[in-house]
Amino acid sequence: MGKRSRNKGREAVATAEGEVGPRQPCPCGSGRRYKACHGATDGPPPVFNARPFGPYAGECDLIAMRELVPAATAPLTLSEASGHAGKVIRLNSLLPGAAPAMVRDTGEIWLGLQVQHNFGDPGRDLGAVLLKALESEAGIVGLTEAPGEGPRFTDLVVDEPLQVTVHDGFEFWVDDIEDQGPAMAAALEQANAAASPTVRLGSVDAAYWTRLGAKEHLRWVMPEPEDDLLAGLARLHVSGDDVIADGARLVGMFRAHGLLVPVWDLPVGTGAEILEEPAAAFARALADAVAAGPELSAEERAARSGLANRQVTIR
Structure with a gap:
């Protein structure tokens, strides 16, 4: 009886072609099962955008920096929608500790792409981090919960190709610091050892x-x-x-x-x-x-x- 009941349950959740089963990975890329993510029935699902960085002239290089390239930077010019039209910030493949953003002592904003949070729409997440960094004076900036409705990354930057610089290592993390010290040197050595040569x-x-x-x-x-x-x-x-x-x-x-x-x-x-x-x-x-x-x-x-x-x- 028990075996027949289990089979009956499996038949009940069979999916049609193209559908996502409840135990399959959610297509948003969160790493969670569909039933615990966009297939959840106990509340509104997280936002999912199949192409979160488009349309944008720098879309392809941005995706490469986020998913493939260990150490790279590119300047970004902010648009009028950001409230800081013409301001130039720095886009980074990866920041120390996978920080979403850093506001340096000089006031310069560094935005990170390879981060640990994922609220379903990386384009909106990146936009929210950028807005938060623009309001911060110094230090690490990140998200602790889904940002909700608001401008996306592509709304906040000038629509132009990225001028990507690929680095041999992560020395660009400290290129504005004169006194780096042994601890910082050790951290850089460890990070550089994990970076694959890329051109x-x-x-x-x-x-x-x-x-x-x-x-x-x-x-x-x-x-x-x-x-x-x-x-x-x-x-x-x-x-x-x-x-x-x-x-x-x-x-x-x-x-x-x-x-x-x-x-x-x-x-x-x-x-x-x-x-x-x-x-x-x-x-x-x-x-x-x-x-x-x-x-x-x-x-x-x-x-x-x-x-x-x-x-x-x-x-």
Whole structure:
């Protein structure tokens, strides 16, 4: 009897195609089960935005800084909506202690992307942290609860591409401090040891070479809608034009904040410099392949299916 009752219960919660089961991970990326997050019935669900940093000219690089790049900075100019039009602050991939923001003694605002809180809409969270930092005099700034309604990050900054500087380590944390001391030096050494070598390609947007252990990869955040991008990549795969460098292989892709991030494995010793011209040529070929539309041949459809099966959602 007990076994039949359990089976009956499982049948009752079966989901239709495309639905999220109560015990499955919530698609918002919180790490919680759906029934304990956006599927909860005991109160209003947290806000979920499938593409929290769009539309924004710096969207792809921002996602890379948040999810892929260990040590990078970029200047941000605030918009009129922030109440501080023209003020320049610094966007950081990671701040000490994964702080959401810091107001330095000089009054400069540093905004962090790799943080520990997640209230369902990173774009709104980042906007709330920025507004809070603008009202603070000095110190660490963060959120302890969901910020509720209000302007998003993209409302508060000028809509322009990010000018990203990738650093070899985290010395930029202390570039405004003269007397750093041994404790700070030890903290920097520990942080630097965990940072993988990374280079942003200059010939295309949001493409980053990295070395993880003994392996090298190219990870490229792409702005095209998912279906269009998969169709374009499938065409290039069938034609043999999806090779970034000799011996390189497109092994799959991440899905992060509503965009796809194709990943190539590279032969050891490839480095970043040799990828510049091939990446630019690939970008041109991909644009043509995407523009060709959604209709695919049987071989291209099979390639598209294979690409779709090699996706992993990280946010």
